[in-house]
Amino acid sequence: xxxxxxRLDGVTKRYGDLVAxxxxxxxxxxxEYISFLGPSGSGKTTLLRVIAGFEPPEAGxxxxxxxxxxxxxxxxxxxxxxxQNFALFPHLTVIQNVGFGLTHxxxxxxxxxxxxxxxxxxxxxxxxxxxxxxxxxxxxGQRQRVALARTLTMNPKLVLLDEPLGALDANLRSRMRTELxxxxxxxxxxxxxxTGSENEALAMGDRVVVLDRGKIIQIGTPGEIYDTPxxxxxxxxxxxxxxxxxxxxxxxxxxxxxxxxxxxxxRAGKDVYAVRYDRMRALAPTADPQGPAIKARFxxxxxxxxxxxxxxxxxxxxxxxxxxxxxxxxxxxxEARQEYLLTWNPEQAIVFGREAxx
Amino acid sequence: MSGxxxxxxxxxxxxxxxxxxxxxxxxxxxxxxxxxxxxVSFWTQTTFNISSDPTLASWxxxxxxxxYTGSLWTTVRIWLIVLACTFIVGYPTALFVGLFVKSKxxxxxxxxxxxxxxxxxxxxxxxxxxxxxxxxGAINIVLLKLGIIxxxxxxxxxxxxxxxxxMTQIYCVFxxxxxxxxxxxxxxxxxxxxxxxxxxxGRIFWKIIFPLSLPGVVVGAIFVSVMxxxxxxxxxxxxxxxxxxxxxxxxxxxxxxxxxMASVVGVILTVVMGIVIAGLLRIVDLKREL
Numbered sequence: 001x002x003x004x005x006x007r008l009d010g011v012t013k014r015y016g017d018l019v020a021x022x023x024x025x026x027x028x029x030x031x032e033y034i035s036f037l038g039p040s041g042s043g044k045t046t047l048l049r050v051i052a053g054f055e056p057p058e059a060g061x062x063x064x065x066x067x068x069x070x071x072x073x074x075x076x077x078x079x080x081x082x083x084q085n086f087a088l089f090p091h092l093t094v095i096q097n098v099g100f101g102l103t104h105x106x107x108x109x110x111x112x113x114x115x116x117x118x119x120x121x122x123x124x125x126x127x128x129x130x131x132x133x134x135x136x137x138x139x140x141g142q143r144q145r146v147a148l149a150r151t152l153t154m155n156p157k158l159v160l161l162d163e164p165l166g167a168l169d170a171n172l173r174s175r176m177r178t179e180l181x182x183x184x185x186x187x188x189x190x191x192x193x194x195t196g197s198e199n200e201a202l203a204m205g206d207r208v209v210v211l212d213r214g215k216i217i218q219i220g221t222p223g224e225i226y227d228t229p230x231x232x233x234x235x236x237x238x239x240x241x242x243x244x245x246x247x248x249x250x251x252x253x254x255x256x257x258x259x260x261x262x263x264x265x266x267r268a269g270k271d272v273y274a275v276r277y278d279r280m281r282a283l284a285p286t287a288d289p290q291g292p293a294i295k296a297r298f299x300x301x302x303x304x305x306x307x308x309x310x311x312x313x314x315x316x317x318x319x320x321x322x323x324x325x326x327x328x329x330x331x332x333x334x335e336a337r338q339e340y341l342l343t344w345n346p347e348q349a350i351v352f353g354r355e356a357x358x
Numbered sequence: 359m360s361g362x363x364x365x366x367x368x369x370x371x372x373x374x375x376x377x378x379x380x381x382x383x384x385x386x387x388x389x390x391x392x393x394x395x396x397x398v399s400f401w402t403q404t405t406f407n408i409s410s411d412p413t414l415a416s417w418x419x420x421x422x423x424x425x426y427t428g429s430l431w432t433t434v435r436i437w438l439i440v441l442a443c444t445f446i447v448g449y450p451t452a453l454f455v456g457l458f459v460k461s462k463x464x465x466x467x468x469x470x471x472x473x474x475x476x477x478x479x480x481x482x483x484x485x486x487x488x489x490x491x492x493x494x495g496a497i498n499i500v501l502l503k504l505g506i507i508x509x510x511x512x513x514x515x516x517x518x519x520x521x522x523x524x525m526t527q528i529y530c531v532f533x534x535x536x537x538x539x540x541x542x543x544x545x546x547x548x549x550x551x552x553x554x555x556x557x558x559x560g561r562i563f564w565k566i567i568f569p570l571s572l573p574g575v576v577v578g579a580i581f582v583s584v585m586x587x588x589x590x591x592x593x594x595x596x597x598x599x600x601x602x603x604x605x606x607x608x609x610x611x612x613x614x615x616x617x618x619m620a621s622v623v624g625v626i627l628t629v630v631m632g633i634v635i636a637g638l639l640r641i642v643d644l645k646r647e648l
Contacts, residue, residue: 054550075556087547091569104565105556154555 004066005030005158005190006051011060013046013214020046021057022214028158028190028207033181035205036194037237043214044194048160051192052081065157075105080156084163086147088135095131097146098122101154121149125183141172148180152187159184161193165200177204198238202226210234232272232352241274241350242320248353256316257294260346268352277323279348282310282332282340289343296320296342298334310334312342392628399621408617416618420626429602430626436521436593436603437586437634443526444582445575448533452574455534456541457567469538472531480528484595487524491515491596516598524592529585533578540574541567573642583634587627604630 006028013021021043028034036044049055051062053074062070069077088097099118102109109117122131125145135143144164151159164180165173181204184191195201201208202222210218210225210233218230229235236243246255248271253262255273282298283289296312299319308331310322320342324331334340402411420426451472459465475483490496491514498510513519544567552562590605604627611620 052554054554074550074554081551081554083547083551085545085547087545087551089548089552089566100552100557100565101555104552104558104561107556150551150555 004028005032005064007063008047008051009061009063011047011050011057011062013043013050013055013057019214021050023060024211024214024216025060026209026216026219028192030157030190031188032190033184033204033206034190034192034209035201035207036192036209036211037198037201037205038196038211039237040196041213042211044196044211045162046214047211048081048162048192048194051158052079052160053077054081078154078156078158080151080154080159082147082151082159082161082164084166086143086167088143088146088150090135092135093131094127094133094135094138094146095119095122097135098131098149098153100150105154117153118149121153124152124186125149126179140168141176144168144176145179148183152183156189158190158192161191163194163196165195165197173200180204198240202238210237212237228266229274229350230266231268232270232274235272235274235350235352240277242277242280244273244275244318245271246273247271248351248355253351253353256314256318257292260292260349262349262351262353263347265351265353265355267354269354271353272351274350274352275344276348277309277321278307278325279344280320280322280342281344282312282322282334282342285339285341287341289341291343292346293341293343294320295339297337297339299336301331301334312340395621395624395628398617399625401618401621403616403618408615416622419619420622425602426607426623429604429607430630432601433587433603433605433627434630436518436525436589436601437583439522440525440529440586441579441582443522444530444533445579447526448530448578449537449575451530452534452537452541452571453567456538456571457544462542465538465542469535472534475527476531480591481595483528484524484592487520487527487596488515491520491523515596516600518597518601520596521593521601524596525586525589528592529582532581532585533575536577536581537571537574540571544570573644576638576642576644580635580638583638584631587631587634 004027008024008026011021011024012019024043024047036047038044046055050057053069053072057070060070061068064077064079074081089100092100095115095118096103098121099114101107102114102117103111107114119128119131122128125148127142127145127149130138130142135146138146144167148159148161148164161180165176168176177200180191180193193200193204195204202225205222208218208220208222208225209216210230212233218225218234220228220230225234226238226240229238229241232243235241244255244257246253248262248265251262252259253271253273260273283293285295294314296314299311299313301311302309307326308324310324310331312320312322314320322342399416400412400414401416402409402413403416455465455468455472459468488495492498493510493512493515495515497514498507501507502510548566549562552566557565588605589603590609593601593603593606594609604623608620608623608627611617611623
């Protein structure tokens with residue numbers, strides 16, 4: 001981060017008794033792709049709307065380009081916003097939508113200049129030749145691009161995208177991921193992308209901001225978030241960890257799988273033992289696990305192309321997932337309803353606890 | 359395949375049965391009467407009798423008499439003025455109810471309030487304007503008491519003005535309803551997006567809100583037009599017989615058993631309405647909105 005584009009300082013927002021944002025602080029640099037990850041109701045959209053200026057915060061300040069913009073109305077902030085449902089003007093054509101801000105705002109450009117810039121932007125998002133179409137005559141992915149182009153013509157330094165891929169089908173979603181990154185890199189502006197999908201957040205963000213119940217609970221690169229989640233909640237959202245509740249006491253973790261020595265633990269509000277899906281192994285029930293192990297019944301498997309997900313059910317009903325990367329060789333085959341012994345290397349586990357040895 | 363054919367056959371049978379009641383009803387009570395009116399307008403009318411010998415006499419009489427052609431222009435003039443008034447009064451109301459009121463419940467309540475006057479009979483609603491507008495009516499009394507005027511305003515009642523006031527009040531709600539409906543369907547994010555792109559309220563209204571509400575305006579205008587063009591009661595009760603609309607002529611002609619002349623006026627009124635509706639429908643493509 002060379003230069004800060006925007007900064008949030010202790011932003012708080014309430015709706016009645018509900019605290020939508022609780023003392024959120026954050027700084028974003030120029031030319032960055034930031035994704036906000038959190039479950040619905042975590043405050044990620046509220047945070048975006050506060051930055052955009054659609055919602056005033058109760059407390060805290062918002063800075064943009066070094067200026068305090070907390071009380072500046074949305075349209076004077078120079079921040080672009082792409083709505084979840086695109087919010088295109090349904091009665092206008094593609095080029096009229098894209099040029100709307102230049103035509104009706106304070107740009108002072110002549111009609112010819114507006115057309116030229118709109119056409120450039122339409123080309124940038126790959127919609128050349130469609131400028132005369134009505135926005136109800138184009139596909140969902142194309143509408144997404146129109147919404148983006150409409151925002152980008154205003155030359156914002158910061159573009160906020162509210163679940164931009166949520167309304168697209170899976171195939172288009174993965175294509176637009178690459179597209180969005182490419183468009184952003186060409187323009188060199190900062191994108192803030194709100195999503196409920198951990199894959200999207202990790203794949204797209206240079207940095208990921210994880211939110212839960214109005215609080216920012218972790219900020220980091222996708223690698224940091226993935227390898228060292230700061231709390232059991234983060235590990236839970238990432239949807240890549242088997243989590244076991246238990247107790248951490250005297251350097252040992254006690255849970256359904258017995259007692260395991262814990263060399264290193266992360267301080268957190270509750271005691272949770274996390275093992276990544278792809279760090280689990282399944283053995284025959286009679287084998288010697290040489291480490292922690294838990295008995296579980298095989299339920300089903302799911303082929304994901306590059307890996308195989310296997311689902312097991314422990315005796316207490318807890319579902320344990322085991323991922324096998326196919327590049328590592330042919331996956332084991334399991335018998336339905338058969339019991340197996342699931343084990344892992346305790347050094348690769350992430351342990352959270354109130355009594356952390358940090 | 360025979361199976362497919364029999365399904366198609368059954369479907370077309372169902373279609374026919376579903377269409378039959380509507381077609382029978384419309385033929386008996388719309389198509390046949392219209393044809394009948396056109397036919398009767400060419401009948402020969404004598405003072406006490408009417409015969410089916412074809413003649414253009416009634417048509418010639420209509421177009422050569424200043425009274426009749428005058429009433430055609432009065433009808434068109436009153437229609438245009440009332441249409442404009444209902445729009446001027448109705449659009450801001452609809453804007454408030456459909457767009458500015460955020461709660462759906464409140465906007466429904468407000469629409470119901472607009473409809474409350476319809477719980478009384480049409481005639482009472484019209485006649486209630488007499489004690490309001492009369493020389494010794496409520497408006498004059500209040501203005502005199504306040505010292506704003508020294509003499510009661512006499513043009514308020516039994517003039518074209520009173521007819522326009524009465525009709526605007528009665529038909530305004532038919533303008534408000536469809537416009538408020540279209541406005542309430544506008545996605546709020548669109549307005550937020552326009553604001554975020556730097557457009558001021560005026561631009562947002564003229565470029566986004568108004569065009570999107572236009573189908574509602576057209577539907578409202580069709581309702582108001584059809585009702586105003588066929589009016590006779592309001593003008594009869596509030597104009598003191600000074601304003602004669604085509605509707606009033608039909609009433610008088612029928613009253614004196616001049617069926618041929620009544621039919622001529624009826625045909626002309628139907629043609630005028632047809633032109634007005636066709637014209638209004640050219641403004642927007644209503645099919646796209648449904």
